[in-house]
Amino acid sequence: xSRQRSIEVILASEYxxxxxxxxxxxxxxxxxxxxxxxxMLPFEQAEENLTRRFHREATVKRIQRIKQMKAEGLSIPxxxxxxxxxx
Amino acid sequence: MNDLTLAQQFSLVGLNGQDxxxxxxxxxxxxxxxxxxxxxxxxxxxxxxxxxxxxxxDLSKTEAFCEEPYRQLVMKTxxxxxxxxxxxxxxxxxxxxxxxxxxxxxxxxxxxxxKQWLIEDIPGLLGCDLYLHSSGVEIKxxxxxxxxxxxxxxxxxxxxxxxGSITDETICMLWLLRESGCMHDLFSQNExxxxxEKMGNLYRSHPLARQLYRLQIRRGFELAYKQFLxxxxxxxxxxxxxxxxxxxxxxERSQSVFIEMEAWFSNPERRLKDIKxxxxxxxxxxxxxxxxxxxxxxxxxxxxxxxxxxxxxxVPIHGVRLLPRRPF
Numbered sequence: 014x015s016r017q018r019s020i021e022v023i024l025a026s027e028y029x030x031x032x033x034x035x036x037x038x039x040x041x042x043x044x045x046x047x048x049x050x051x052x053m054l055p056f057e058q059a060e061e062n063l064t065r066r067f068h069r070e071a072t073v074k075r076i077q078r079i080k081q082m083k084a085e086g087l088s089i090p091x092x093x094x095x096x097x098x099x100x
Numbered sequence: 101m102n103d104l105t106l107a108q109q110f111s112l113v114g115l116n117g118q119d120x121x122x123x124x125x126x127x128x129x130x131x132x133x134x135x136x137x138x139x140x141x142x143x144x145x146x147x148x149x150x151x152x153x154x155x156x157x158d159l160s161k162t163e164a165f166c167e168e169p170y171r172q173l174v175m176k177t178x179x180x181x182x183x184x185x186x187x188x189x190x191x192x193x194x195x196x197x198x199x200x201x202x203x204x205x206x207x208x209x210x211x212x213x214x215k216q217w218l219i220e221d222i223p224g225l226l227g228c229d230l231y232l233h234s235s236g237v238e239i240k241x242x243x244x245x246x247x248x249x250x251x252x253x254x255x256x257x258x259x260x261x262x263x264g265s266i267t268d269e270t271i272c273m274l275w276l277l278r279e280s281g282c283m284h285d286l287f288s289q290n291e292x293x294x295x296x297e298k299m300g301n302l303y304r305s306h307p308l309a310r311q312l313y314r315l316q317i318r319r320g321f322e323l324a325y326k327q328f329l330x331x332x333x334x335x336x337x338x339x340x341x342x343x344x345x346x347x348x349x350x351x352e353r354s355q356s357v358f359i360e361m362e363a364w365f366s367n368p369e370r371r372l373k374d375i376k377x378x379x380x381x382x383x384x385x386x387x388x389x390x391x392x393x394x395x396x397x398x399x400x401x402x403x404x405x406x407x408x409x410x411x412x413x414x415v416p417i418h419g420v421r422l423l424p425r426r427p428f
Contacts (some may be wrong), residue, residue, distance in 0.1 A: 016144065017267040019103050032258035039247050042258035064264030 028057070028066040037069075038076050045076070051089065053079060053096055102216070106144060106269055107137035107170065109252050110276045111209050112219060113286075116244040116401055120221050123199065125325060126281070131202040132317055133280040134209055135194040138174040139187070140272040143308065148187055155187040155311065170208035177201060187311055195279075195317035210242070218245045223382040225399060229357045230411070230419065233378070243400045246385065253286050260295055271302055275312050285402075358409065360419035368393055371420055375406055396425065 018026075023033045031049070035042050048054045049065070054072055056065040075096070082092045104112070114130035142148060147165050148155040162179065166172040178193050185193075197205065213219045224239030226232060232239065256277075259270045274295065277283045287295060302309035361374050372388065372395055379386045379399060390396035395406045402424055409421040 015265070015267060017269045021103075030258075030264070031262055032255045035255045035258045036251055039251050040254075041250060042254040042261065045258070046262075064262070 023069075027069060029069045029072070030064055030066065034067055034072060034076070038073060040076060040080075048076075048079060051093065053093060104218075104248075104252075105168075106141045106272055107134055107209060108213060109269075110134060110137045110273065110280075112213065112244045112248060113252055113277070114280050114282055115206075115210070115219065115242045116249060117225075118242055119224065120240045120242050121238075123203065127206075128199070128202060130280045130282075131206055132195040132197070133276045134170075135174050135197050135202070135205055136191045136279070136317060137272070137276055138171055139190045139194045140276075140312075141171070142175065142190075143187060144268055144272070148190075150307070156184065157182060157190070159183060168212075170205060173201065173205050173208050188315055191312075191315055192317070218248050219243070220245075222384065222400070225357055225379075225382075225384065225422075228359060228378050228382050228384070230360045230417065231358075243385075246401060249401045257286065257291075260298055261291060266298065266302065268308060271306060271309050272312070274299060275309075275315075279317050356424075357404075357422040358411065358419055359422065360411075360417050363418075366418070368395065371395075371406065371408065375420055375422075397422070 018033065020036065023029055023037060029037070031042065031045055034040070034045055038045075045054065049056060054067065054075055056067050056072075058065050078096070078099075079092060082095065087095070111130070111134045114133060115127070118124065118127040118130060142157075142162075142165055143155065145161075145165060147158055147161050149158045162175060166175050174194050174197070177197065178190060182190055182193065210219055220243055221240045222243045224241040227237065227239040256270055256273050259266055260274065277286065278299075283292065283295075299309070299313060303313045304310075359375055359378050361371060363370060366374070368391065372391070375397065376386055384399050387398040388395060389398055389403065393408075397404050397406055399422070404422040405425050406420045406422055409419055411417045411419065
């Protein structure tokens with residue numbers, strides 16, 4: 014058990030948790046969970062530790078890209094297709 | 101984006117949608133939790149030190165901690181008697197502050213948040229109701245900045261509902277949400293089961309949770325009032341929703357808001373337009389989440405179902421009843 018990391022520390026670290034992603038992007042947890050389960054947000058998961066770790070810079074960029082595509086009116090399958098092409 | 105303290109984060113969640121002019125039962129419960137949150141903040145910042153199984157105040161660090169007015173108000177009030185007391189004593193005493201002190205605490209905690217535009221006073225949604233709107237009664241309520249509200253509540257949800265360790269702030273936040281009665285606003289019934297399990301595990305394994313989760317700061321009278329409201333809600337259940345509102349709207353005015361329409365038998369689009377006009381004229385933020393016969397509308401930070409309804413007085417009045425839909 015530990016204290017929550019401050020925003021400065023989160024913004025300086027390489028990997029973040031899903032809760033920290035919520036704090037820095039202001040996106041809802043259920044939305045991020047859905048994107049993760051759809052394979053739109055890649056993550057790393059150590060075998061023993063069940064916490065999912067996201068690469069901060071790449072994931073934040075990916076979330077912004079998804080939001081942009083959502084604003085353009087694309088559906089989830091279309092977004093997934095585009096993201097796969099861009100990868 | 102700033103880091104907010106535990107008491108600030110909790111007050112943004114607990115005071116959202118509460119009457120800002122009068123001391124309602126719900127607001128008093130939230131303010132008592134804000135006072136307890138100040139003590140927990142002190143624990144998080146190392147003002148309490150562990151002595152065996154007990155946490156006792158470290159007097160050498162209190163001066164630096166009490167720089168903020170809201171912290172000073174709570175800690176300095178209790179300090180004369182609490183020098184040797186443990187954490188649970190401080191929480192009990194803080195949550196039992198007098199009505200006058202709680203009002204001062206409310207001003208002390210909201211003033212800096214107002215300056216940062218994180219909380220504001222808006223005309224109360226209940227003021228949009230036909231009767232109150234036409235009689236010119238002024239009702240004001242707090243509204244938390246939408247983005248900040250989402251950040252706080254969703255990061256708590258993420259941490260609790262996701263696998264992995266839970267931070268000390270979230271352990272405290274869960275207890276504060278439980279004691280202030282906000283839990284049902286943020287979590288669904290299924291999620292509540294997960295949370296109950298997690299809180300049980302924390303109680304067994306974490307020293308702070310063991311101290312904290314056995315404390316209850318709810319008052320007997322308020323508990324009875326809450327039970328009565330729960331009974332009322334269960335009393336009537338219909339296909340379209342639950343609540344006694346459907347039978348006796350006058351009894352349950354705090355739960356639903358009636359907005360009359362300009363035309364009889366108006367269609368869903370015109371109904372939505374009329375609601376939009378009324379809410380925007382009162383300064384509310386209005387987002388349509390789902391259109392249709394029963395639209396889903398997000399007003400400020402709460403989601404409502406707009407159910408077509410009519411009031412039968414001397415003349416029937418057609419309109420829409422806004423029912424809170426929780427959790428969203």
